[in-house]
Amino acid sequence: MQxxxxxxxxLLKQGYPSWGDLLTLLGVFIVATVLGSIIVxxxxxxxxxxxxxxxxxxxxxxxxxxxxxxxxxxxxxxxKGTTLLKFGFKKLDFTIILWGVIMVLATGIVIExxxxxxxxxxxxxxxxxxxxxxxxxxxxxxxxPVMEEMLFRGIVQDALTRKYGALxxxxxxxxxxxxVHLIPQQVINAFMVGLVLGYIYYRTGSLLPVILIHCIxxxxxxxxxxxxxxxILSTREQLGNETLYYIVYGVAxxxxxxxxxxxxxxxxxEEKRARLEAATSQPDGETAxxxxxxxxxxxxxxx
Numbered sequence: 001m002q003x004x005x006x007x008x009x010x011l012l013k014q015g016y017p018s019w020g021d022l023l024t025l026l027g028v029f030i031v032a033t034v035l036g037s038i039i040v041x042x043x044x045x046x047x048x049x050x051x052x053x054x055x056x057x058x059x060x061x062x063x064x065x066x067x068x069x070x071x072x073x074x075x076x077x078x079x080k081g082t083t084l085l086k087f088g089f090k091k092l093d094f095t096i097i098l099w100g101v102i103m104v105l106a107t108g109i110v111i112e113x114x115x116x117x118x119x120x121x122x123x124x125x126x127x128x129x130x131x132x133x134x135x136x137x138x139x140x141x142x143x144x145p146v147m148e149e150m151l152f153r154g155i156v157q158d159a160l161t162r163k164y165g166a167l168x169x170x171x172x173x174x175x176x177x178x179x180v181h182l183i184p185q186q187v188i189n190a191f192m193v194g195l196v197l198g199y200i201y202y203r204t205g206s207l208l209p210v211i212l213i214h215c216i217x218x219x220x221x222x223x224x225x226x227x228x229x230x231x232i233l234s235t236r237e238q239l240g241n242e243t244l245y246y247i248v249y250g251v252a253x254x255x256x257x258x259x260x261x262x263x264x265x266x267x268x269x270e271e272k273r274a275r276l277e278a279a280t281s282q283p284d285g286e287t288a289x290x291x292x293x294x295x296x297x298x299x300x301x302x303x
Contacts (some may be wrong), residue, residue: 071155093209
């Protein structure tokens with residue numbers, strides 16, 4: 001029996017995604033990025049294509065091709081019947097969405113002093129990009145949250161969680177999510193935000209909550225940029241009062257620490273329970289009590 005369990009674990013480790021699968025997906029992402037840039041460049045030379053529309057079109061090409069390949073790759077490398085993308089309307093819990101928005105905002109405030117140590121020249125590039133008009137607003141607030149969550153949570157994290165567990169799945173997906181943003185300030189911020197979104201995706205098993213939280217976060221950032229006169233202002237600059245800033249920062253720190261401690265404890269508890277269930281399962285896929293283990297066994301359900 002122990003030999004059969006070891007064999008099952010070995011087969012799981014050999015399944016999708018391998019590190020080769022992830023590197024292939026990254027390669028497709030890079031190729032799609034270059035292809036999108038070439039197409040946009042050609043259109044801008046032969047026609048009247050605005051910088052904003054060019055950004056929108058390039059982004060659409062980049063992520064559409066990568067998501068399409070990722071879904072195909074997962075379909076042919078996963079067990080039959082695996083759900084490729086999970087959009088569960090029944091799991092649309094507005095309480096956890098509100099909690100997620102608060103956590104994302106608190107996280108952004110807490111890491112702001114660290115981001116302030118990085119060179120401003122990278123943010124100048126982001127400011128210029130955000131000033132390209134309505135197409136950029138559509139991309140930032142609608143298109144990016146939908147497509148990024150489909151790729152990084154729906155495909156990458158979901159597959160990694162099934163193979164390596166919830167904690168490693170969320171951390172690796174958040175790291176990749178951060179890296180592809182390229183601008184150092186965004187890399188750090190996206191990684192931290194990705195951890196929160198990854199946990200919520202793990203809790204709900206649905207892309208809808210994380211897409212909504214991502215949309216709200218990007219909308220707040222975009223309209224804050226507009227109110228700042230076309231410049232990304234820090235929380236201290238927006239508040240304009242040192243005492244008020246330290247109060248807000250202190251509250252954000254409390255929320256940040258409490259939130260991430262609760263995330264760590266919750267995932268640790270759930271993974272411990274999953275290991276216990278796996279240890280007591282029979283070789284034919286039944287638990288000691290005779291209940292079948294479903295294909296969604298690794299997806300935690302909300303309380």
